[in-house]
Amino acid sequence: xxxxxxxxxxxxxxxxxxxxxxxxxxxxxxxxxxxxxxxxxxxxxxxxxxxxxxxxxxxxxxxxxxxxxxxxxxxxxxxxxxxxxxxxxxxxxxxxxxxxxxxxxxxxxxxxxxxxxxxxx
Amino acid sequence: xxxxxxxxxxxxxxxxxxxxxxxxxxxxxxxxxxxxxxxxxxxxxxxxxxxxxxxxxxxxxxxxxxxxxxxxxxxxxxxxxxxxxxxxxxxxxxxxxxxxxxxxxxxxxxxxxxxxxxxxxxxxxxxxxxxxxxxxxxxxxxxxxxxxxxxxxxxxxxxxxxxxxxxxxxxxxxxxxxxxxxxxxxxxxxxxxxxxxxxxxxxxxxxxxxxxxxxxxxxxxxxxxxxxxxxxxxxxxxxxxxxxxxxxxxxxxxxxxxxxxxxxxxxxxxxxxxxxxxxxxxxxxxxxxxxxxxxxxxxxxxxxxxxxxxxxxxxxxxxxxxxxxxxxxxxxxxxxxxxxxxxxxxxxxxxxxxxxxxxxxxxxxxxxxxxxxxxxxxxxxxxxxxxxxxxxxxxxxxxxxxxxxxxxxxxxxxxxxxxxxxxxxxxxxxxxxxxxxxxxxxxxxxxxxxxxxxxxxxxxxxxxxxxxxxxxxxxxxxxxxxxxxxxxxxxxxxxxxxxxxxxxxxxxxxxxxxxxxxxxxxxxxxxxxxxxxxxxxxxxxxxxxxxxxxxxxxxxxxxxxxxxxxxxxxxxxxxxxxxxxxxxxx
Numbered sequence: 001x002x003x004x005x006x007x008x009x010x011x012x013x014x015x016x017x018x019x020x021x022x023x024x025x026x027x028x029x030x031x032x033x034x035x036x037x038x039x040x041x042x043x044x045x046x047x048x049x050x051x052x053x054x055x056x057x058x059x060x061x062x063x064x065x066x067x068x069x070x071x072x073x074x075x076x077x078x079x080x081x082x083x084x085x086x087x088x089x090x091x092x093x094x095x096x097x098x099x100x101x102x103x104x105x106x107x108x109x110x111x112x113x114x115x116x117x118x119x120x121x
Numbered sequence: 122x123x124x125x126x127x128x129x130x131x132x133x134x135x136x137x138x139x140x141x142x143x144x145x146x147x148x149x150x151x152x153x154x155x156x157x158x159x160x161x162x163x164x165x166x167x168x169x170x171x172x173x174x175x176x177x178x179x180x181x182x183x184x185x186x187x188x189x190x191x192x193x194x195x196x197x198x199x200x201x202x203x204x205x206x207x208x209x210x211x212x213x214x215x216x217x218x219x220x221x222x223x224x225x226x227x228x229x230x231x232x233x234x235x236x237x238x239x240x241x242x243x244x245x246x247x248x249x250x251x252x253x254x255x256x257x258x259x260x261x262x263x264x265x266x267x268x269x270x271x272x273x274x275x276x277x278x279x280x281x282x283x284x285x286x287x288x289x290x291x292x293x294x295x296x297x298x299x300x301x302x303x304x305x306x307x308x309x310x311x312x313x314x315x316x317x318x319x320x321x322x323x324x325x326x327x328x329x330x331x332x333x334x335x336x337x338x339x340x341x342x343x344x345x346x347x348x349x350x351x352x353x354x355x356x357x358x359x360x361x362x363x364x365x366x367x368x369x370x371x372x373x374x375x376x377x378x379x380x381x382x383x384x385x386x387x388x389x390x391x392x393x394x395x396x397x398x399x400x401x402x403x404x405x406x407x408x409x410x411x412x413x414x415x416x417x418x419x420x421x422x423x424x425x426x427x428x429x430x431x432x433x434x435x436x437x438x439x440x441x442x443x444x445x446x447x448x449x450x451x452x453x454x455x456x457x458x459x460x461x462x463x464x465x466x467x468x469x470x471x472x473x474x475x476x477x478x479x480x481x482x483x484x485x486x487x488x489x490x491x492x493x494x495x496x497x498x499x500x501x502x503x504x505x506x507x508x509x510x511x512x513x514x515x516x517x518x519x520x521x522x523x524x525x526x527x528x529x530x531x532x533x534x535x536x537x538x539x540x541x542x543x544x545x546x547x548x549x550x551x552x553x554x555x556x557x558x559x560x561x562x563x564x565x566x567x568x569x570x571x572x573x574x575x576x577x578x579x580x581x582x583x584x585x586x587x588x589x590x591x592x593x594x595x596x597x598x599x600x601x602x603x604x605x606x607x608x609x610x611x612x613x614x615x616x617x618x619x620x621x622x623x624x625x626x627x628x629x630x631x632x633x634x635x636x637x638x639x640x641x642x643x644x645x646x647x648x649x650x651x652x653x654x655x656x657x658x659x660x661x662x663x664x665x666x667x668x669x670x671x672x673x674x675x676x677x678x679x680x681x682x683x684x685x686x687x688x689x690x691x692x693x694x695x696x697x698x699x700x701x702x703x704x705x706x707x
Binding site for chain 1: 186187190191192193244271273274275276277320321322323343347
C-alpha cells in the first residue's frame with residue numbers, strides 16, 4: 001500500500017521551487033523596500049520642512065532681536081535714557097584734553113574772533 | 122451567414138475589440154493630445170506657486186548706524202469658508218488683536234471669502250493667538266508672513282530717510298529714490314499640498330531664491346545730525362519760526378553731513394503726520410536768500426576783473442536812486458571796498474557790482490553757481506528754484522537780485538554755492554548716498570564726488586573767502602556766529618517774507634546764515650534758515666538769530682570732528698556789544 005501511495009505522489013522539483021521562492025522573495029523585498037523608501041522620503045520631507053520652519057523662526061527671532069537692539073541703542077533712545085537719569089555722561093573738561101601739535105597762529109589775517117556767550121549755553 | 126456559435130463568438134470578440142479600441146483611442150486622445158491642457162488643470166488644483174519674499178535693504182549712516190530696517194510681523198487673515206465657530210472666533214480674535222468685536226463680527230459675517238483682519242501684528246501676539254486657536258480647535262484663521270519697516274531714530278533725519286507704504290514701496294526720501302535697490306527681488310517655489318493643506322516636500326518643483334534688497338549707506342553722520350537736530354529744536358523753542366532748515370555739507374566732495382527741517386514728523390507714526398510736516402524744505406521750498414546771495418554778486422564781479430577786493434565803490438551815503446526807485450542801505454556808507462561791501466552787507470555796493478557786470482553776465486554767473494536748476498541730490502521732490510532770464514527782468518531787477526531779492530532758491534542750492542566758494546570755486550553735486558552694498562558687505566556701487574563745473578577761479582574763491590572771514594568778526598554782521606579758536610567765513614541773510622499772494626509780508630522775515638569752518642581749510646559748510654522767527658523786530662536778523670545757531674553747531678561739530686583750533690583763543694568780545702555796534706540790516 002505504501003508503495004502504491006508513493007507511486008501516486010508528484011515529485012517536487014527542488015531547483016524550480018527554489019527559483020520561485022527566490023523570485024517571490026526578491027519581488028516582495030523590492031516592493032517592501034519601495035514602500036519603505038517612499039515613506040522615508042515623505043518622512044525626510046516632513047523633517048526638512050520642520051527644520052526649514054525652525055530656521056525661519058530663528059531667523060525671525062534674530063531679526064526681532066536686531067530690531068530691538070537697534071531701537072534700544074538708537075540715538076533717540078540713549079538720549080531719552082540720559083534725560084531719565086539711567087545713563088550718566090560727564091563732559092571732558094578743556095584742561096583734560098592734550099593736543100599733540102601746538103596751535104599755529106595765522107599772522108596773515110589777524111581778525112579778532114568773537115566768543116559767543118549765548119552760544120556757550 | 123450561419124448564426125452558429127462560432128459566428129456569435131466572433132461577433133462578441135469584435136464587439137470587445139471595438140469597445141477597447143474606442144477606450145484606447147480615448148485614452149490616447151486624453152493622454153497625448155489633451156495632455157498639456159489636463160496636466161495644467163490638475164496642476165492648478167494642487168500645485169501652488171509660493172512666493173518667497175525678499176527682505177528690504179537697510180539704510181545706514183556714514184558710521185554704519187542703522188537708520189531703517191525690517192521687523193518680521195504677520196498679517197492675520199480669515200477664510201470665511203473654513204470658519205467653524207464664528208462667534209467664538211470673533212471673541213478670541215477681537216480680544217487678542219485688541220480690535221472692536223463689532224468690527225471683527227462684521228468682517229467675518231460679510232460676503233467675502235478672503236478677509237484681512239489685521240496687518241503688522243507682532244510675532245508674540247500672533248503666536249499667542251495661534252496657540253489659543255489650536256487649543257479651542259477653531260479653524261479658518263491664518264497667518265501670512267510680512268515685515269514692517271522701523272526707524273529707530275524716530276523724528277531724526279525723517280525727511281531724508283523717507284518711508285514706505287503698506288506694500289513696502291518707498292514713497293519719500295531715500296526710501297523712495299533708491300527703492301529699486303532697497304526693494305530686492307522676491308523668489309518663488311512651486312509646491313504641492315495634501316488634502317489638509319500641508320506641503321508635500323517630496324513634490325517640490327522649480328524654485329528661485331529671493332535676492333534681498335541692498336544696503337544703502339548715506340553720507341549723513343548721525344552724530345552731526347544729532348547736533349543739528351538738537352540745535353534746531355532749541356531754535357524752535359526759542360523763536361517758534363514757521364519753518365526752519367539746517368544743512369551741513371563737506372565742500373570738497375559735496376557730501377551732505379546733516380540735513381534737518383522743521384516741522385518734522387516721527388517716521389514710526391507716519392500715518393499721523395500732516396503733509397506740511399513731511400516736506401523736505403531743504404530741497405522743495407523756495408526762499409529769497411537775501412544778503413547771502415551777495416557772495417554770488419561779489420564773486421562774479423571779482424572773477425570778471427571788474428574790481429579788485431580792495432577797490433573802493435561809492436555807496437551813495439545810504440540811498441541810491443536807480444531806475445526811478447530808491448535803494449537803501451542800513452547805514453550811510455560812503456566809500457566801501459568790495460571786501461567791506463560783503464562785511465558790512467551793503468545793498469548799494471552789491472547793486473553797483475552787478476550793474477558793472479550787466480544783466481546777461483550777472484545772470485550767467487547766477488546759473489553757473491547752480492541756481493535755477495536741480496542740484497541732482499539723490500532725493501525725490503527737488504525743485505529747481507526760480508531764476509528769471511534777463512529778458513523778463515524789470516529795470517530795477519539788476520539792483521534787487523544782487524541782494525537776493527526777486528529770485529527763489531532752495532536752501533540746498535545756497536549751501537552748494539557757498540561750498541563752491543569754500544572749495545576753490547569748484548561746484549560739487551550734493552550727495553546724500555555714499556555707497557550701496559549687499560547685506561554681506563560686498564560693494565555694488567560707490568558714488569564718487571562729481572565736480573559740476575569750475576564756477577570761479579581759485580583766486581576769486583580765496584578772495585571771497587577772505588572777505589567772508591570779516592563778516593564773522595567784530596566788524597561784520599555775523600559776529601555772533603564766531604566760534605572761539607576758529608576762523609569762520611560766512612554771510613548773513615535777512616529777507617522779507619514773500620506772501621502767498623505775492624508782495625512782501627510786513628514784519629515777517631526769513632533769516633539765514635551760511636558759512637564754513639575753518640576758513641583756511643574748510644571741513645564743512647553750514648546753512649541755517651529760520652522762516653518767520655517770533656522775536657523782537659530789532660533782533661530779527663540773520664546775524665543775530667541764525668548766526669548764534671550756526672556758532673553752536675559749528676563749535677560742537679568742530680569738537681566732534683576733532684578739528685584743531687588754529688587761532689589762539691583771545692579775550693572774548695561779548696556778542697551783545699558787537700550786535701549794538703554793527704547794526705546788521707542784511
